[in-house]
Amino acid sequence: MSRPRNQNGPHRVHNVGDGASLDVLQRILAEVTQQNRNLLTALSSSADRVLTKAETAELCGISTDTLDRLVARGQGPPRTRLSPRRVGHRLSGILKYLADREAAGDFVI
Numbered sequence: 672m673s674r675p676r677n678q679n680g681p682h683r684v685h686n687v688g689d690g691a692s693l694d695v696l697q698r699i700l701a702e703v704t705q706q707n708r709n710l711l712t713a714l715s716s717s718a719d720r721v722l723t724k725a726e727t728a729e730l731c732g733i734s735t736d737t738l739d740r741l742v743a744r745g746q747g748p749p750r751t752r753l754s755p756r757r758v759g760h761r762l763s764g765i766l767k768y769l770a771d772r773e774a775a776g777d778f779v780i
Contacts, residue, residue, distance in 0.1 A: 719761055719762065719763055720761070720762045721751055721753065721759035721760065721761055721762075722759055722760050722761075722762060722765065723759060724738060724739075724758075724759075724760075727748060727759075727760040727765055730765055730769075731748070731765065731768075731769065747768070748760050748764050748765045748768035748769075749761070749764040749768070751764075
């Protein structure tokens with residue numbers, strides 16, 4: 672027995688008032704929120720902790736390639752030179768960068 676198709680595709684579209692889909696969305700939101708809390712707790716041992724490019728990209732919710740493009744255009748979080756061949760990003764600078772972007776309405780993480 673196949674499911675009836677609708678205009679939007681082969682799967683059932685849930686109404687906003689559908690209690691089952693609302694429960695699923697709330698569980699997903701709680702899981703994502705907990706993951707973000709865990710990440711921030713792990714990172715916030717010091718506001719001046721220096722994060723790697725991969726950690727910075729994960730915290731910002733973007734890929735490392737996108738982070739590189741933003742930094743190259745002068746639109747990314749501020750970098751800190753650790754050695755002649757290595758750079759990082761201070762957690763305090765990343766959090767300020769994200770807050771500034773959100774306040775400007777550029778995107779929300």
